[in-house]
Amino acid sequence: MKAVRINQWGQPAQVEDIPQPTAGQDEVLVRVYASSLNPVDLFSVAGYLQAMQQLPLTPGTDFSGEVVTVGADVTHVKPGDAVFGMIPIRGGAFAEYAIIKGHEVALKPQSLNYVQASAVPLVSLAAWQTTIDFAQLQKSERVLIHGAGGSVGSVAVQLAKDKGAYIIANDLPEKRGLLEELAVDEIIDAKAQQFKDVVGDVDVVLNYAKADLLEHSYDVLKPGSRYATTFEQPPQEEAERRGIHSFGVFTQPTVEQLTRLAGLIDAGKIQVLVHRTFPMDEALAALEYLQSNSEPGKVVLTMD
Ligand SMILES: NC(=O)c1ccc[n+]([C@@H]2O[C@H](COP(=O)([O-])OP(=O)(O)OC[C@H]3O[C@@H](n4cnc5c(N)ncnc54)[C@H](OP(=O)(O)O)[C@@H]3O)[C@@H](O)[C@H]2O)c1
Numbered sequence: 001m002k003a004v005r006i007n008q009w010g011q012p013a014q015v016e017d018i019p020q021p022t023a024g025q026d027e028v029l030v031r032v033y034a035s036s037l038n039p040v041d042l043f044s045v046a047g048y049l050q051a052m053q054q055l056p057l058t059p060g061t062d063f064s065g066e067v068v069t070v071g072a073d074v075t076h077v078k079p080g081d082a083v084f085g086m087i088p089i090r091g092g093a094f095a096e097y098a099i100i101k102g103h104e105v106a107l108k109p110q111s112l113n114y115v116q117a118s119a120v121p122l123v124s125l126a127a128w129q130t131t132i133d134f135a136q137l138q139k140s141e142r143v144l145i146h147g148a149g150g151s152v153g154s155v156a157v158q159l160a161k162d163k164g165a166y167i168i169a170n171d172l173p174e175k176r177g178l179l180e181e182l183a184v185d186e187i188i189d190a191k192a193q194q195f196k197d198v199v200g201d202v203d204v205v206l207n208y209a210k211a212d213l214l215e216h217s218y219d220v221l222k223p224g225s226r227y228a229t230t231f232e233q234p235p236q237e238e239a240e241r242r243g244i245h246s247f248g249v250f251t252q253p254t255v256e257q258l259t260r261l262a263g264l265i266d267a268g269k270i271q272v273l274v275h276r277t278f279p280m281d282e283a284l285a286a287l288e289y290l291q292s293n294s295e296p297g298k299v300v301l302t303m304d
Pocket of ligand 1: 038039040122123126146147148149150151152153170171172174175190208209210229230231249250251252293294295
């Protein structure tokens with residue numbers, strides 16, 4: 001089978017022919033049709049995660065495809081099922097076939113094709129685990145979302161909307177059109193405005209844009225409020241001093257959350273945008289494009 005491979009740290013990734021893997025007892029072999037790119041894949045290919053990964057490495061986190069075989073312990077999917085999911089850190093999705101742990105895979109949303117479904121998992125799970133699991137956003141609460149027009153942020157906006165929250169979106173001007181389409185309540189242009197000067201008090205800040213927005217984010221949060229981010233765990237001492245509950249997510253897949261997200265997608269409550277596709281042979285060009293692109297929507301590799 002064809003796979004993107006890194007054989008040595010510091011060497012560029014390349015597409016190679018390697019043996020097709022076989023699924024263990026708690027695993028599923030998936031014929032991958034599409035894999036969306038995430039910033040973590042850039043870190044992986046750059047070698048920043050090598051302490052947690054093994055060579056030779058097939059990078060790739062998000063996938064959609066068809067189940068080929070299942071191990072004896074896996075009962076929620078079967079050969080022939082159309083599935084989607086994510087492989088945390090150890091990688092493997094940039095390939096024609098991938099080995100997936102049972103808890104990393106669920107039936108894909110029926111209303112999406114494979115390309116669209118591969119754009120969903122990591123960003124939607126990250127949005128869910130910050131907005132719903134941690135922040136437990138409530139109706140009418142004021143939420144400030146940094147990076148609201150990005151891939152995680154735009155899902156968080158839709159989850160917040162579903163909860164009936166008042167949404168203040170902070171992002172660069174390229175995302176204004178998308179934020180208007182998502183019907184957020186207020187838009188802050190991060191290039192022209194300082195959010196701390198215009199936002200007033202909020203109940204929740206979700207930061208998917210830049211780690212250094214933390215300090216001024218704390219300034220707009222009242223005691224008892226919540227701060228969640230996809231960056232590193234915020235320093236707890238300062239948060240405690242201000243009476244803020246703070247959390248840095250390390251996104252993990254669960255069958256239950258993937259299935260709930262698929263339900264929300266099929267019910268028309270969440271959309272994940274695809275901006276552009278590349279064939280797997282052009283994986284390096286796709287990763288470079290991801291780094292430079294500012295247009296909303298995900299970049300997807302196709303393997304069919
Ligand atoms: N910890 C985890 O488990 C986890 C999971 C998922 C993602 N992440 C991380 O979360 C971050 C977001 O991921 P993503 O896929 O959503 O990335 P993304 O699509 O690039 O979204 C980030 C958004 O923030 C915008 N932005 C940049 N600087 C800003 C500023 N100063 N103020 C306001 N907005 C700003 C970006 O605009 P431009 O596109 O114009 O730069 C973009 O719209 C990444 O750093 C990613 O590595 C972590």
